[in-house]
Amino acid sequence: MTKEEIYAKVAATLVEALNVDDDQVTPTATLQGDLGAESIDFLDVVFRLEREFNIKIPRGELFPESIFQADPDFVKDGKVTARGIAELEAKMPYAELGDFKKSPTIENIGNLFTVELITRYIQSKLA
């Protein structure tokens, strides 16, 4: 499957899971901020991606819950610690953390989860 094909399928899945319009889903759209995803929506997205691409997504692999939930091991005073960043890098090798590292606040974590990131994740799973 080409990256374009994966993206198209991911976008269609998000339209269905998040009940948004086609044109809202762009590569840079964030699930939380732009597409209005709540916590159960992330699980719904995982469920649909698994079905759509016939893959298994282990819990916490696409959306690392420990950091999302502000686990004190990885997050201090609203900021992701160096250990937390190392964790993100280890868990999400397909993510581009460059911008995030400049301001690694808990609010900015949501911005990591873009349509493009999910596409790259699926690409890495299918490779």
Added chain:
Amino acid sequence: MLLKDQVALVTGGSRGIGRGIVQALAKEGAKVAFVYKGSAEAAGKLVEEITQSGGTAQAFQGDVAQPDTATGIVEKVLSDWGRIDILVNNAGIIRDGLFVRMKPEEWDVVVTTNLGGTFRFCRAVVEQMVFRQRSGRIVNVSSVAAQHVNAGQCNYSASKGAVNSFTRALAVEVAGRNVTVNAVAPGFIETDMSEAVRNKAGDLIKKMIPAKRLGKPEDIAATVVFLCSPAASYITGQVITVDGGLSLGAVAV
């Protein structure tokens, strides 16, 4: 018919309130699977009765307190009928006795059946309702004893109070997916479960009920049908008391 071709699953369905619920759902056109623990004969009769009047029902033996009962039965219903639109957690038991003499096993079996069984069946259907169907109705049968307590029912009251809180908490999580979760809290209903109390204090109880009669399983079943019907799609996280006014606590004058 309000529930034509919907698939319903009811626990504790062979006797008492559960039997009334199974009959009422079937009468409204739902295909009903129900769980019974010990009353194989009553369960068989109920399936026969529904089938003969043109409905569809099947019975599953199982103890809702056991860990694998819910997943096994839910899988079977899904493979037979493809979906579960309605779940009614009705199975419940009492082990009454004053707390100073209450045995740990009397506490455990009541909590594990009434609250644990409700949890297990909800857990077994929730992904189907929330992710696959994006629709569903869950009704938990609670009791007025959650709020209006009686001596000798620490275990039972605690389990039903927890069912009410669980109902509200789950309702919040799944409301956005067109799944409603409500509870019905019956008062004194004429069933085998309330027989001992009725024998001991039937006349006194009637005096305490403004409606001047005990409830029937049909009274509860009608409320369950309503909560599963299209008319109730905007009601969620509520505990509906059905008790002829008993819990109002009024004194007869």
